[in-house]
Amino acid sequence: MQIKKINVSVLSGFIACTLAIKQPVLANETYDIKGESTSWGGSLSLGYDSNFFQESDYRSNRALSFHGSLYLSFWDSYSLYANSGGYRTLQHAEGYYSTDTVIGLSRSSLFTFGESGKVGMSGQFSIPTSEFSQDNHLNTAFRIQTPLSFTLLDIDMTVAPRIRKNFHQYTTSPSGTVNISWGLSLLLVANYSYDDAFFFASALGGTSINYNGRWADGYSYGGSLGAGYKLLENLSISLTFASSGVYTDAAQGTLGSFDIFDEAKATYSLGMTYSF
Template sequence: MMSTLSTWKSYMRTKLLKQSALSSFIFCTSALVHDAFAEDTNKEEIPAESTEIEQDSNLKWGGSLSLGYDSNLYSASDYRSSRAISFHGSLHLAFWEHYSLYSNTGGYRTLQNAEGFYSTDTVVGLSRSSLLTFGDTGRMSISGQFSIPTSQASQDSFLNTAFRIQTPFTFKLADVGFLIAPRVRKNFHQYTTSPSGNVNISWGLSLLLGANYNYGDAFFSVSALGGTSINYNGRWADGYSYGGNVSAGYNFLEDLSISLTLASSGVYTDAAQGTLGSFNLFDEAKATYSLGMTYSF
């Protein structure tokens, strides 16, 4: 998250927008059922995984803390009901012009069924903003980050670490900021096969798209993340997984905001694999509704 840095941030009124949306996306991405995409999302990455840092000569370090309540709105007595409290924390350090170090981590606590606390992987990375410029507002940045396997899922698959590189492009049209960010992730597992017998994912390829708009202290954003993967046997995933969210919020204090977010995910199977899957932008069964609060410092 922090991976796209100041390029995307320049189109937002404050640092709060993306972190607010992130608290909901943390839980939504855990619902992805396809290995092709799940490992690349890493429950951080959101549009929002990536908190951008505004390169200010007076700003050397900062961060944010987010807390969210996530639910799929099914009745608590329904076996499909899913509720959780999610949280996320991030730190960044601008140590040289256009260069920043960042780290972020998070987790969630389920409130029913298999109740318990689950952490997400921790990310540490370096970003270089404004690598290239184009037009009046266009910029290209680059970032690279390592994952520390602090989540149970990564530990169960014996993941040692993962490296992801991202090259985001940002631009602005009619007061709307846009983001296009291709990503490549390389996993490093201790074993090529997981304890369940499945071949682990070696490479992940994904694309993050986003747009945001600010009106006074109110903000609106939409993002989508999709991708596929290659396992250690060199086999491509049978389909493409995707997830996305729509968020609206309000900055009621200088460093404090609230947001309401709708997130969903799905899997599309290529016809070449024998079955043409449905591409549903909204799947009620997988939708997550989140109320989040973010404090930035």
């Protein structure tokens, strides 16, 4: 259970560091904004992730996390990208843990609309380098998303529907639960810059279907809110607050619960990102 809590904290930090980099969509889907036929780049992020409990509290979880991404842009709007990361827990089961590695291909603009709107598409495979995926015998996963991006009142907005298909060696996990076969989600992102300062917010919600064809009883959701500052041309710092939860429909026999801030699940992350 402690590992699961740390995972939530660190992944929230990874999302925050990714959004902190000023790109049209996400850092792992960087596009050739200079109009060059071929270009490459990437980013390295280091973060300190924690929940809001005191260090003396048994519920306290803290970790150091890092994340790296690379991209290669070619033709007019295509990019190959890869990213991975890991974290070291500082409490309880101290040790190093890696996250899954992602390799994908994206196209930033299938078509455009209005003055700033465009619709893109990306597809990516996951390599099960994390302990969680390996324990559940995940062979790989494939995810497609179609981000719709536009600018409204100087705020860069992105709405990205996603669908993911998992490929496990077994339909059940070692604990006896049925593994997830399909995942459906919607990502909302907002970025705003003022001189060297930047602000960002994100929300992600979705549901899943297991290998028996059963839908999840509720909808999982998460969100982050943060701000950062560009120290140098390629170096920035950020502070992010994040939380997550599960919404259970009243039709399942309970009243719906949607907590914006849940102390037991809320985390914060101090991050530094170097882009190149």
